[in-house]
Amino acid sequence: MCIFCKIANKEIPSYTVYEDDNFLAFLDLSPITVGHTLVVPKKHYANLLELDEATAKEALNVARKVALLLKEKLNVSDFNIVNNCGENAGQSVHHFHIHVIPIYKKGDLEFKVQTKKLSDEDFKKLHTKIIK
Numbered sequence: 001m002c003i004f005c006k007i008a009n010k011e012i013p014s015y016t017v018y019e020d021d022n023f024l025a026f027l028d029l030s031p032i033t034v035g036h037t038l039v040v041p042k043k044h045y046a047n048l049l050e051l052d053e054a055t056a057k058e059a060l061n062v063a064r065k066v067a068l069l070l071k072e073k074l075n076v077s078d079f080n081i082v083n084n085c086g087e088n089a090g091q092s093v094h095h096f097h098i099h100v101i102p103i104y105k106k107g108d109l110e111f112k113v114q115t116k117k118l119s120d121e122d123f124k125k126l127h128t129k130i131i132k
């Protein structure tokens with residue numbers, strides 16, 4: 001059984017801040033910022049793409065509720081709400097979860113990105129590939 005299933009089953013303790021029939025939200029043990037919380041469905045899904053539509057909708061709604069809770073209790077108004085989907089995207093626990101990360105000041109969480117330059121032709125080809 002995976003670590004988040006064990007947390008959901010209360011076999012491993014967690015600092016739970018929100019719970020309903022289908023979801024649990026608990027403090028991340030290696031927080032990026034104070035209050036960094038993970039939203040997980042009680043049922044095991046490997047990643048976002050494995051969710052059914054209703055659970056996917058519910059997940060974002062729970063993340064929103066948790067952000068509102070943290071906003072009120074921790075006096076923070078900005079958040080990065082993140083899902084890492086797949087190993088190469090940085091997912092290390094393969095039980096779907098959403099990170100709710102309070103951002104107290106600019107730079108609390110920085111995504112190091114390098115943007116690509118695409119020509120009009122590249123965009124046209126790419127667009128056609130995606131929509132056709």
Ligand code: 5GP
Nearest residue numbers: 003014026027028029030084090091092093
């Ligand atoms: P991922 O890298 O898969 O998107 O995020 C996994 C997160 O789970 C990490 O931020 C990590 O700190 C957190 N984590 C891993 N194991 C545990 C645990 O046993 N308890 C809690 N509360 N968080 C965990």
Ligand code: ZN
Nearest residue numbers: 002005044095
């Ligand atoms: Zn699991």
